[in-house]
Amino acid sequence: MSSIKWLILVGVIVSVAILAFTMENVSRSSEKNSDNGLPTNYNESQNNATYINEYSLPVGTWPNGILVDKNGIIWIAGSKTDSLFRFDTNQGKILSYPIKDKNSQNYTTNSSFMVWTMLQDNDGYIWFSQLGTKSIWKFDPNTDKFTAFHSVSAAPFQMKIDKDGNIWYTITNNTVGVVQKTQSKTGPYRISEFNIGNGTQPTGLFLENNNLWITEIAKQKIVKYQIISDSGIVTNIEKMLEIPTDEKISFASPTDLFVQNDTIWLTEHGTSFITEYQIDSKNLTRFPTSQNAYHVTTLPFWIREVNGGKGMWINEHEGNKIAFFDTVNKTLTEYAIPSRPADGYLVYPLNIAADPSDGNKLWFSEWNTDKFGMVSNTIPAPFDIHSEVNKIVLSNESFKQQTLNIEISKNSHLKNNLIYLNASSSIQSNAGLGNMSIKFSADVIDLAKMHTAQLLLQDNSVPIGNYMLGISASDGMITKTIFLDLQIR
Numbered sequence: 001m002s003s004i005k006w007l008i009l010v011g012v013i014v015s016v017a018i019l020a021f022t023m024e025n026v027s028r029s030s031e032k033n034s035d036n037g038l039p040t041n042y043n044e045s046q047n048n049a050t051y052i053n054e055y056s057l058p059v060g061t062w063p064n065g066i067l068v069d070k071n072g073i074i075w076i077a078g079s080k081t082d083s084l085f086r087f088d089t090n091q092g093k094i095l096s097y098p099i100k101d102k103n104s105q106n107y108t109t110n111s112s113f114m115v116w117t118m119l120q121d122n123d124g125y126i127w128f129s130q131l132g133t134k135s136i137w138k139f140d141p142n143t144d145k146f147t148a149f150h151s152v153s154a155a156p157f158q159m160k161i162d163k164d165g166n167i168w169y170t171i172t173n174n175t176v177g178v179v180q181k182t183q184s185k186t187g188p189y190r191i192s193e194f195n196i197g198n199g200t201q202p203t204g205l206f207l208e209n210n211n212l213w214i215t216e217i218a219k220q221k222i223v224k225y226q227i228i229s230d231s232g233i234v235t236n237i238e239k240m241l242e243i244p245t246d247e248k249i250s251f252a253s254p255t256d257l258f259v260q261n262d263t264i265w266l267t268e269h270g271t272s273f274i275t276e277y278q279i280d281s282k283n284l285t286r287f288p289t290s291q292n293a294y295h296v297t298t299l300p301f302w303i304r305e306v307n308g309g310k311g312m313w314i315n316e317h318e319g320n321k322i323a324f325f326d327t328v329n330k331t332l333t334e335y336a337i338p339s340r341p342a343d344g345y346l347v348y349p350l351n352i353a354a355d356p357s358d359g360n361k362l363w364f365s366e367w368n369t370d371k372f373g374m375v376s377n378t379i380p381a382p383f384d385i386h387s388e389v390n391k392i393v394l395s396n397e398s399f400k401q402q403t404l405n406i407e408i409s410k411n412s413h414l415k416n417n418l419i420y421l422n423a424s425s426s427i428q429s430n431a432g433l434g435n436m437s438i439k440f441s442a443d444v445i446d447l448a449k450m451h452t453a454q455l456l457l458q459d460n461s462v463p464i465g466n467y468m469l470g471i472s473a474s475d476g477m478i479t480k481t482i483f484l485d486l487q488i489r
Contacts, residue, residue: 050477051335052322054366054373057085057094063365063372065115065128066353069141074353074363076372077115077128084128084139087372099130099137101146116351117158122165127179129155129169136169136179136191151191152177158256162207162227166234170202176214176225178234194237196223204256204266204302212237215254215266222254222264222277243277249284251275252429256302260309265327267300267314272424272431274300274314274325274332288424288431290334290472290479292319294345297430302352306359313362315349321479322349322364322375332470332481335375341368349373381480382412383419383447385473391485392469394459402457406440408473410447415475417447423455424470425486427462431470435460436486445473462488 057063062079069075074087077099086095113130120126126139133155138147156169156177167179177193184190196202201218212225224241227234243264244250253270264277273286289298298319305312314323321334337347348367355361360378365371386407394400408419423438424431437458445453455471467486472479 051377051379052338052373052375054337054339054371055087055094057370057372058096059370061085061370062114062367063370064350064367065118066351066363066365066372067118067120067126067128068353068355068363069120069126070124070356072355072357073141074372075118075126076365077118077130079114079367082113084126086141097139097144097146099146101148117156117169118353119159119161119167121161121167123181127159127167129159131155131157149179149189149191153193157202158204160205160207163209164232168205168207168212170205170214172201172203174198174200174202176202176205176212176237180234182233190233192234196225196237204254206257206259208259211240213257213259213264215257217253217255217269220251220254222251222257222266241279243279245282249282255300258303258305258309258312260305260327265303265305265312265325267303269299269301269317270297271429272298272300272319273426273429274312274323285468286426287325287330287332287468287483288426288470289316289319289321289323289332290470290474290481291422291424291431292321295430295432296346301350304352304354304362306354311359313352313354315352315364317348317350318346320345320347322352322362324362324377330483332479332483333377333381334479334481335377336477336479337366337373339366339369339371344368380411381478382410382414382475383473383480384409384411385471385480385482387471387482387484389484391487392457393487393489394457394462395489396459396461396464397489400459404455404457406453406455406471406473408445408447408451408453410451414447418475419445419447420474420476421445421453422472422474424472424481426468435462459488464488 061081063076064079065077067075076085082099084097113132115128115130118128129136135148135150136152154171154173157172159169161167169177175193180190182190199218200216202214203217204215206213210227214223222243225237226240228236252268255267255269257266262279266275268275272289276285296318299317301315301317303312310328312325320337324333349364350367352364361376363374388405421440421443425433427434439456441454469484469486470481472481
């Protein structure tokens, strides 16, 4: 595969990683204790919006990996500062720990080591890795000590912990690995790696009982493996299922996934879709995000399932929003991130972390603003959106138009009563409408005067098939989207 095709395939995942290594050097913020390994204390600066709270890190941090531990402490890794940050929401203070142990190399500010993944194991240790190294780090929050393990072929891209406490990880060099706690005299951990085939490029992973699900972004596939163990030690993984099973459907850069019963939820990072795949029926449904003001592909990235799988948090890589998808009612709520980078209009929330004690809260990093934030969906939206129908059938030959009513109801006080309407679809990968024309009787609804808008759909030779149409209402801070089945005959 040529380098051009590869960049197109993985989209901004690779381009951001490359940028992290080649961007202009950013000076490390002053850290009085950075040389002696002691944590540095920062006063946090907070930006409060209605649904999102943002917190500032030192300039030049470029945060990526983020974690909420079992005690509610927030951990963030800086890409340019070689630092692990600790934020206690009760104290409102940020501590910075220089990442190093007695055996580690001395990283310099001329390099960028992006941390893509972090987790906390059953013993309370925090694990993470730095892209561009061949190490996995373990941090003890009780002693503030770092330990580096160098017996990996490359830095893990994603990590998840299984029911037995084993840490599974993906490496984009076609490898899946596992870290297991042992009683061996040679070391406290055993690291095993398994090559899953050339040109696979595994990214996301999901653990289900004794099964391991992997997204292969290069081959555009989802693969299910059975974990093979001997006396509690993982010895191998065996392929059980590969999706798609035929050429009738295809994925577009499958990046992360969540499996529940017969359903696979996934993000297709090269699109603006949140995708549902039914394993038995092989039915594929794509739910588009709302379109944004810049008409860019939103690139849904990572999934954090919460509330027993009834909901999923998703970061939109280029949508300037954090999304919550209700898997029961099939509705989408998006929260606008207030900040923008100094040199552009797209903020990159590259990583997200669910609060293990409260699925209604999600923490996220903002890579190009030196901030991290928290969004809560416990605050009710001041409005709702409803449709009189849930399915639309149009024909390229005869029935090309349909009109329907969209109702906007007011739940609580709105600052200006103005609600903005837009439409998206799964017809095009960027959620565009393609040859479908959609016109609202009013693009802006003043809820002080009216609550209903008419929607006119015109089929201008949309390819025959089944699609999903998203109808969105927004007050600028929160966007609610309902979905209608669209069938073109």
